[in-house]
Amino acid sequence: MATITAADVNKLRTATGAGMMDCKKALVEADGDFDLAIENLRKKGQKVAANRSDRESTEGAVIAVVNDAKTAGVVVSLNCETDFVGKNEGFVKLATDLAQLALNFDNKEAFLAADFNGLTVAEKLIEQTGVIGEKIEIGAFERLEGAFVGSYIHAGNKIATLVALSANVPGAEEAARNVAMQAAAMSPIALDEAGVDAATIEKEIEIAKDLLRQEGKPEAMLDNIAKGKLARFFKDNTLVNQDYIKDNKLSVAAYVKSLDKDLIVTGFRRAALG
Template sequence: MANITAADVNKLRQTTGAGMMDCKKALVEAEGDFDKAIEILRKKGQKVAANRADRESSEGAVIAAVNADNTQGVIISLNCETDFVAKNESFTKLATDLAELALNYNTKEEFLAADFNGLKVEEKLTEQTGVIGEKIEIGSFETLSGAFVNSYIHAGNRIATLVALSANVEGADEAARNVAMQAAAMAPLALNEEGVDAVTIEKEIEIAKDQLRQEGKPEAMLDNIAKGKLGRFFKDNTLVNQDYIKDSKVSVSEYVKSVNADLTVTGFKRVALA
């Protein structure tokens, strides 16, 4: 039987993230062959993943990352089954490392096939399922590009946002972060009126009309009054029209213009765990 040292076990643990006893068992089974031991641990992960495929992975960590020149951002959610795992430091680090890698890819499919320390991302998730004993998967994958992009991650890693501005001007960094905080706190449906889909608009008009009928308003007046109520809906639910949370006397759009008269918000992304 191969002589398995503590250093061998620790090396395998550092490489795979598996527990000490799992690493020792794998090395014993592999008769000291390091690569074979890694493969044994991966197969264990596949078995655990198969057994837990129908589990709900509604907990996790939502992480945003932005590239060095602030022109591209990404948000991913690394999902797991329990809050206990989600709060683990090594799990959060894995989510952060994966988010940094995700900056290089435009789609979730490309990202899952990307190399992560010698494994495809998808294979790494399977491996970690075996290590942790819970279903681990990438939930959301959102990207945003623009002249200037910044991010915000809310405490606890349950909400992350990206905001793009029209120019990289003095004060853009703070402005974009503040608007990203706004998006995290206020959960807008869209950037502006144009971003609200027709189905939602029609639904809001019908809701307003029903309320007006219950108030006894004449049918002939309903359309005009409902359109006025729709304006309030846009103000509450579109990012640039919302009252700015740090100064409710101005809208988000007006706040951004106070930083630079030509500055506008060109896009945002928001991901939150349910």
């Protein structure tokens, strides 16, 4: 029987994030074999993950990161079950580290299969389920590329956004952040009218017509009035057409053009918990 020292327990605890008693038990069961003890903790995580597979993970941390060149970014959410865990400093750091790794991948599947300190990301999530005792999973994975990409994370890590501009002009970083903040606050459904799917447009027109009929408007007038209401829908719900939150005399598109007449917003991504 190997002698398990406090230093051994602390080393395993530092490496895995598991509780002290769990680490000691894993080392005893592994007869002091450090790698086997890690494997035992991972197996415990797999068991906990299986037991909690039907639980909702609607809390956590949403992180947006951009590469050094400011030409690509990702929004990743690390989800858990409780707000208490989601606010934990170690949990937020893990979410941030995972988001930094995610910058290297185009899709969630490749990211989950990527190496993260000797484990795949998917295995790390299972391990952390065992350590924390809650269902841990990657929720959102959104990637955006552009001539200039900026990001914004709302206080508390509940919402994060990315915005791409058509050029890296003076003031682009502040403008991209401001528009990303707009996307976080106003939750647009699309960049512009072209990005709204046909089913949504048809639904909005029908809603408008039904309301007009209830108001007693003549059937012959419904199409034209409904088109006006649809234009208002686009203004309220598409990013570039929304009133700019810091100056409602401007649309978001007009705000961006105030920096450079040719500058436009080319894309955005938004992820939120819940």
